[in-house]
């Protein structure tokens with residue numbers, strides 16, 4: 001199923017790398033030993049006891065040191081939406097490498113200006129609003145910049161709403177917006193913990209409604225907070241909320257790829273407008289056509305005041321990130337020079353890759369391709385669900401899909417089973433036809449029982465079929481019923 005050419009690329013690139021860059025042949029066990037001695041485990045999740053050691057990549061595939069192909073169904077948490085080593089984006093990056101790879105961000109280069117123009121124009125087309133683009137590196141840093149922008153615009157108001165299950169980063173400030181206490185427990189508070197509101201996770205509705213009979217109780221309960229000053233949110237005399245903005249992910253990502261019911265965000269947004277609260281749309285994981293639109297918020301009929309983006313902006317070649325904000329909030333006399341600064345913000349390798357990404361989006365009709373592929377994968381998963389009592393829920397929007405693993409009752413979360421399937425997937429020994437494969441999955445969800453699928457938007461139909469077969473093999477191997 002893996003084209004022979006891909007196998008060759010993996011084999012030769014790993015040999016070439018070894019020959020050129022290392023005089024010594026590294027053995028996996030030696031590398032694991034060095035890792036356990038010299039690498040901090042605090043900078044990543046370290047889910048797997050012995051994570052695979054990868055050596056090369058192409059399209060939807062990662063290859064380990066032996067050349068075993070792993071079909072990647074999470075693509076670096078959506079940082080590589082357009083396939084590993086995408087030729088067009090890589091070429092633009094490499095060309096920049098040989099012309100102007102380094103430049104202090106106080107000076108200008110055309111790729112920065114053209115990239116900002118391209119994102120601002122595309123966003124104006126999506127929402128009809130004029131705005132500007134502000135760059136940084138890393139998703140959490142861009143979220144931090146958005147906090148500064150909001151606090152500045154709202155004259156120092158520092159309290160925010162965010163969703164239960166939301167994820168906006170793990171720096172000290174963004175940990176206040178990310179709902180899990182686990183990320184704050186060891187470090188105390190840096191600023192102000194957000195007020196966390198239930199996300200419309202319809203499969204396990206907080207208000208015990210069902211999707212088919214939804215009365216939007218979640219929005220009603222949220223609006224009740226503004227009923228009297230004694231609920232601690234609203235000053236009726238001053239006609240003012242203590243909270244500045246609501247941070248949303250239109251489709252909750254790390255929380256488990258949950259799709260809100262159709263009117264949820266229009267109703268919520270009406271409440272926010274009534275009480276003068278800004279809407280910040282975190283598109284770091286769901287942006288750049290993961291759901292079939294440039295911004296996932298476009299599915300839900302809302303107009304954000306601020307949009308934060310990162311990851312696939314450069315298809316994972318460079319940690320460039322940024323935000324878009326309405327002109328009135330970000331024009332230079334409101335948000336003046338030096339409001340934020342980072343040496344590497346708008347670095348030329350990042351802006352060149354970003355510009356090539358925007359060009360790639362113009363040349364490929366992802367608005368059509370992504371929903372078609374997503375529907376194909378979802379229908380395969382629904383068929384699988386019919387035969388497997390351990391799959392409680394499957395759903396998807398574009399190529400962001402979820403599989404929720406449960407006990408055979410179809411509802412009780414089964415975290416252990418999910419973990420076993422994940423661990424078996426990365427062993428790299430799933431037999432299909434005459435070959436052995438690995439499967440790279442990501443586990444999310446409130447109960448750590450949801451596979452959040454984010455394949456390359458360039459995934460082929462053969463690769464989607466292969467995934468369904470490999471996942472089916474894993475379910476059998478792990479004793480699913």
Ligand SMILES: Cc1ncc(COP(=O)(O)O)c(C=O)c1O
Pocket residue numbers: 077138139140141143167168169170249253254282283284285286310311
């Ligand atoms: C929705 C969302 N916001 C923010 C972040 C933080 O981005 P980074 O990991 O680049 O700091 C992530 C990362 O997964 C994310 O998914």
